[in-house]
Amino acid sequence: MEDFTGYLYKIQQCTFKLPTHPNRLSQVLNLVLEELGLYYHRDVNGLGVLYSLLQAPWLQSLLKVHECLQHYIKKSPMPVLPKARALSSEVKHLDEQNFMTFSSLQALLSAHDTVAQKDFEPVLPPLPDNIPENEEAMRIVCLVKNKQPLGATIKRHEITGDIIVARVIHGGLADRSGLLYAGDKLVEVNGFPVEGLEPEQVIQILVHSEGTIVFKLIPIGDRSVSSHTMLFVRAMADYWPQLDPSIPCADAGLPFKKGEILQIVDQSDALWWQARKVSNLSRCAGLIPSNHLLKRKQREFWWSQPFMSHSCLKASMVDLFFPPEEDMRIDEKCVEAGETVCSGFAAGFRRSMRLCRRKSHSNQLSCYSRCPSTCYHSMAAPYEEVVRYQRRLCDRHRLIVLIGPSGVGVNELRRQLIGLNPSKFQSPVPHTTRHKKTYEENGREYFFVSKETFESLVYCHSFLEYGEYKGNLYGTSMDAVKAILDAGKICIVDLEPQDITGVRTHELKPYVIFIKPPSRSCMRQTRRNARIITDYFVNTKFKEEDFQEIEESAKKMEVQFGQFFDQVVVNDSLESACVQLMSIVRHAQDDPQWIPAFWICSDSP
Numbered sequence: 001m002e003d004f005t006g007y008l009y010k011i012q013q014c015t016f017k018l019p020t021h022p023n024r025l026s027q028v029l030n031l032v033l034e035e036l037g038l039y040y041h042r043d044v045n046g047l048g049v050l051y052s053l054l055q056a057p058w059l060q061s062l063l064k065v066h067e068c069l070q071h072y073i074k075k076s077p078m079p080v081l082p083k084a085r086a087l088s089s090e091v092k093h094l095d096e097q098n099f100m101t102f103s104s105l106q107a108l109l110s111a112h113d114t115v116a117q118k119d120f121e122p123v124l125p126p127l128p129d130n131i132p133e134n135e136e137a138m139r140i141v142c143l144v145k146n147k148q149p150l151g152a153t154i155k156r157h158e159i160t161g162d163i164i165v166a167r168v169i170h171g172g173l174a175d176r177s178g179l180l181y182a183g184d185k186l187v188e189v190n191g192f193p194v195e196g197l198e199p200e201q202v203i204q205i206l207v208h209s210e211g212t213i214v215f216k217l218i219p220i221g222d223r224s225v226s227s228h229t230m231l232f233v234r235a236m237a238d239y240w241p242q243l244d245p246s247i248p249c250a251d252a253g254l255p256f257k258k259g260e261i262l263q264i265v266d267q268s269d270a271l272w273w274q275a276r277k278v279s280n281l282s283r284c285a286g287l288i289p290s291n292h293l294l295k296r297k298q299r300e301f302w303w304s305q306p307f308m309s310h311s312c313l314k315a316s317m318v319d320l321f322f323p324p325e326e327d328m329r330i331d332e333k334c335v336e337a338g339e340t341v342c343s344g345f346a347a348g349f350r351r352s353m354r355l356c357r358r359k360s361h362s363n364q365l366s367c368y369s370r371c372p373s374t375c376y377h378s379m380a381a382p383y384e385e386v387v388r389y390q391r392r393l394c395d396r397h398r399l400i401v402l403i404g405p406s407g408v409g410v411n412e413l414r415r416q417l418i419g420l421n422p423s424k425f426q427s428p429v430p431h432t433t434r435h436k437k438t439y440e441e442n443g444r445e446y447f448f449v450s451k452e453t454f455e456s457l458v459y460c461h462s463f464l465e466y467g468e469y470k471g472n473l474y475g476t477s478m479d480a481v482k483a484i485l486d487a488g489k490i491c492i493v494d495l496e497p498q499d500i501t502g503v504r505t506h507e508l509k510p511y512v513i514f515i516k517p518p519s520r521s522c523m524r525q526t527r528r529n530a531r532i533i534t535d536y537f538v539n540t541k542f543k544e545e546d547f548q549e550i551e552e553s554a555k556k557m558e559v560q561f562g563q564f565f566d567q568v569v570v571n572d573s574l575e576s577a578c579v580q581l582m583s584i585v586r587h588a589q590d591d592p593q594w595i596p597a598f599w600i601c602s603d604s605p
């Protein structure tokens with residue numbers, strides 16, 4: 001990866017090149033943008049974010065305002081009169097057009113008067129008289145509360161018993177004031193001495209204070225520089241501060257759901273970090289458990305409530321995902337006969353492939369042995385570092401992975417998508433060890449290979465997924481996927497969720513779309529004429545149990561693998577789901593996306 005600091009250095013150089021007035025910040029910005037533009041299409045951590053930030057219209061406008069103010073600040077202009085609005089009423093009767101009654105003009109004059117009379121400055125109370133002269137370290141801090149929370153927490157010092165500021169929330173009122181710091185010792189709040197009070201009693205004083213709050217405090221002597229990082233992570237677990245008894249202040253907590261992108265702004269505390277959601281960066285930060293702490297919580301939760309998310313501890317879930325072998329009584333001939341054979345893009349739609357997946361998973365005895373890199377891994381890494389990635393035109397397309405419970409319509413949507421543009425979308429041709437049938441062609445329905453060849457491919461980790469069905473092996477090879485990507489096409493695969501982690505590589509950069517069932521009534525309505533293949537029947541009508549199974553399976557997939565989903569498509573009407581899928585696929589390829597940082601670390605051009 002190219003070093004981002006290298007680009008910052010170039011930006012710095014570029015600011016030195018400035019030919020004109022040093023205050024022309026917008027000129028600096030334009031030069032920086034020009035320079036960044038040259039490197040935009042390289043995979044540089046954070047470059048995309050910086051580029052979008054510097055390009056933001058609000059920043060451009062702010063800089064213009066700044067320049068105007070800089071220009072006038074030296075002249076120190078004074079208002080000619082402080083009450084222009086009053087004057088306007090006198091002019092009104094002279095004004096034939098009644099120009100002075102325009103509301104925008106009135107608002108302008110009113111704003112003028114506010115500035116002229118300096119109404120915007122909060123009126124701070126006079127300093128208390130009884131400040132001891134020898135107490136040099138004492139500081140008086142006045143904050144205007146303004147309906148928003150203070151953005152600081154307090155606690156009792158374990159040794160001295162003093163009430164101290166425990167932490168200052170990034171972007172909150174206290175933080176923006178720059179006057180309160182973690183470790184400051186409170187002496188008085190609004191004139192009430194806090195000595196001997198419990199932290200909760202101090203909070204009550206604060207809660208009931210309106211307007212200005214006056215703190216008398218002794219600043220912490222050795223103020224550590226807080227580590228303001230700019231780290232972006234994907235949450236791999238859900239977190240609800242209100243349900244967490246160990247959080248120092250639940251109101252200051254930031255709830256998040258798996259898959260959400262967070263910006264970690266402070267990691268100075270080993271247990272509680274501060275973060276914001278990228279979907280709402282204007283909000284002040286909230287407390288989240290550190291990586292280490294969340295891992296510990298998950299481990300405790302894992303063992304105390306295994307039924308929640310751990311498939312290996314719940315029999316019914318195992319049965320659902322991996323039906324036991326003895327249940328597989330499907331007649332393969334029947335299934336194969338149900339397939340329409342070849343129309344160029346038929347590859348990868350063979351039922352036996354899907355049935356093989358089900359069977360292969362039923363052989364897995366425990367979750368630990370089968371998927372240490374899925375469920376257990378998500379527990380081991382509660383946050384995954386991500387970066388903004390913009391695919392370049394010369395890059396391969398991202399692999400599109402469709403996930404969904406059996407029967408929801410994953411294959412139907414994949415088929416529809418490829419049918420819409422077969423020259424652009426394609427699915428890989430799977431490998432099999434079964435005998436070729438007379439109507440089949442090698443490389444069209446399957447690559448027909450010997451058992452030895454198949455096993456050597458397995459040994460070399462050449463498959464995205466593979467399994468055994470009725471004594472034959474089936475698998476989708478990495479090479480079949482790469483061949484499609486190398487041809488400049490978009491490769492669409494349909495995987496079992498357990499196989500997602502295997503494709504999460506810097507080479508494939510998969511974009512995972514979860515196909516979700518609509519409501520039960522919608523399924524009844526839309527699937528009236530549809531047919532499914534169950535473990536027992538081929539092309540049978542949907543029954544109520546099928547809908548129930550689809551719903552339950554979808555819920556479990558979301559609980560267990562939701563952190564890997566980039567998008568969710570509800571398959572209600574086939575037409576609208578297809579349109580949505582098409583636009584998501586385009587968005588995945590053409591627009592900047594958050595991807596795991598490790599996918600671009602080894603990407604140096």
Ligand SMILES: Nc1ncnc2c1ncn2[C@@H]1O[C@H](COP(=O)(O)OP(=O)(O)OP(=O)(O)O)[C@@H](O)[C@H]1O
Nearest residue numbers: 406407408409410411412526530531571572573574
């Ligand atoms: N939105 C929809 N409206 C109506 N019918 C649908 C819709 N989506 C899928 N179907 C139909 O539902 C049936 C099952 O769909 P499909 O074969 O794609 O399921 P699947 O998710 O691939 O499951 P499996 O892997 O078990 O085949 C098919 O007959 C399909 O045409």
